[in-house]
Amino acid sequence: YPSGLLGAAPQPNANPPAAFRFAQSYYPVPAVYQWSASVQQKLASKWVLEGDYVGSHNIHQFQFVDDNAPALQAGALANVPLQNRRPYPQWGILGTWAPLGWARYNSGTVSIKNNQWHGLILQSNLTWAKNISSSRIGSSDDGNINFRVPYIWSGPSAITPYWWFITALNYQTPKLAVARPLKPLVNDWVFTMTYTASMGSPETVSGQDLTGTGYTASSSLVLPNRICNPNSGPNIHSQL
Secondary structure, three states: OOOOOOOOOOOOOEOOEOOEEEOOOOOOOOEEEEEEEEEEEEOOOOEEEEEEEEEEEEEEEEEEEEOOOOOOOOHHHOOOOOHHHOOOOOOOOEEEEEEEEEEEEEEEEEEEEEOOEOOEEEEEEEEEEEEEEOOOOOOOOOOOOEOOOOOOOOEEOOOOOOEEEEEEEEEEOOOOOOOHHHHHHHOOOEEEEEEEEEOOOOOOOOOOOOOOOOOOHHHOOOOOOOOOOOOOOOOHHHHO
16 A cells, blocks of 8 residues: 555555555455375285375465566566556556465375384385475465466475385384393383485575566566576576
């Protein structure tokens, strides 16, 4: 709201153009559709190999968009000022959280486990997962906010690593035939261990807008074009 108008209807302001945020008139309840399948194979009397698949599809997630985003400064609009490329030239950013976000998750897990084999109980899981979402979870304003193409920046979610490995074991020492005073020292000991390893989750890079879309680096809304392999070596920032 322009200065002095808090609590009143926002008014246009030419310099700088006034910007405000508003709520949609209708917000459907977000929904998650999930499905799964698993198979098991008995390897021996005590060991089992298992494969699991889990998939899900989320709809009606809140995603921040600018309903007054300017058209790109290209073609017939190449020399048109930014404000004149907006649907409502007298206003700045008209932001809202629209229920148009989505996410698609797929994962597969291979597990091996047993039911106490010579005092050992073990379960080991290796999971591959891919989670594609239309906006960045955790920072509602991140993602493409142009209402014309709200899904153009859809990509890997920043909360899901591709690979995840977990092993847990429990081992109980065998009962040895020793003298009674020594039994508490050598019998009925239990050792446990858990090991976890995973890849880092995907992370985006934001920067300063140089295309005349009206967004800045401080808003964390602008992603650079990738023109090289980001893992190719030192000084990679100069090639982005």
